[in-house]
Amino acid sequence: MKKIVILSFLIAAFCAPALHARQSLGFKKGYTSSVELRAMAVADSDRKGHFMFVETVHGYAFGDGLFLGGGTGLGYSFTTSDFLLPLYAKGKYNFSDRPVSPFVGVELGMGIGLSQKDLSFMVSPSFGLDIRRFSVEFSYMFHEGKNWGPAGKPGSNWASYYKLNSLNISVGYWF
Numbered sequence: 001m002k003k004i005v006i007l008s009f010l011i012a013a014f015c016a017p018a019l020h021a022r023q024s025l026g027f028k029k030g031y032t033s034s035v036e037l038r039a040m041a042v043a044d045s046d047r048k049g050h051f052m053f054v055e056t057v058h059g060y061a062f063g064d065g066l067f068l069g070g071g072t073g074l075g076y077s078f079t080t081s082d083f084l085l086p087l088y089a090k091g092k093y094n095f096s097d098r099p100v101s102p103f104v105g106v107e108l109g110m111g112i113g114l115s116q117k118d119l120s121f122m123v124s125p126s127f128g129l130d131i132r133r134f135s136v137e138f139s140y141m142f143h144e145g146k147n148w149g150p151a152g153k154p155g156s157n158w159a160s161y162y163k164l165n166s167l168n169i170s171v172g173y174w175f
């Protein structure tokens with residue numbers, strides 16, 4: 001009988017925090033941040049490529065499922081060997097106050113190509129699932145931008161405009 005009481009006490013002690021963890025992070029009011037790893041596949045006919053990004057997002061959760069913030073990071077193109085710097089605003093809405101919560105979101109911002117003198121506008125609607133502090137997000141991203149040719153060489157300056165469509169998957173951890 002003693003073993004059953006002790007075992008029950010230990011189970012209750014370890015399970016008690018899980019009982020109070022019903023609230024998703026989208027329903028906790030205040031500052032929050034995340035670190036995300038994003039894989040991007042560009043699927044346009046004239047431009048194809050794969051990118052990997054490490055990003056961080058910081059912002060405010062209003063306590064009703066709504067999050068607004070800003071993000072930046074560093075990306076790498078495996079096709080062009082270019083480093084990219086995204087700067088964006090992020091909005092996110094969690095649908096439920098549970099440890100597993102579906103969400104929708106949008107990112108609006110710009111991307112800066114550090115090696116190829118590239119500047120683009122981007123918009124990215126998304127949907128996903130928050131699982132406690134972890135997040136899995138699927139998104140479509142549209143880029144419209146401009147490349148500039150090498151500077152400092154006479155007659156070598158040029159510009160080209162482009163539009164890109166990509167599919168992305170992100171995995172993140174919220175603090």
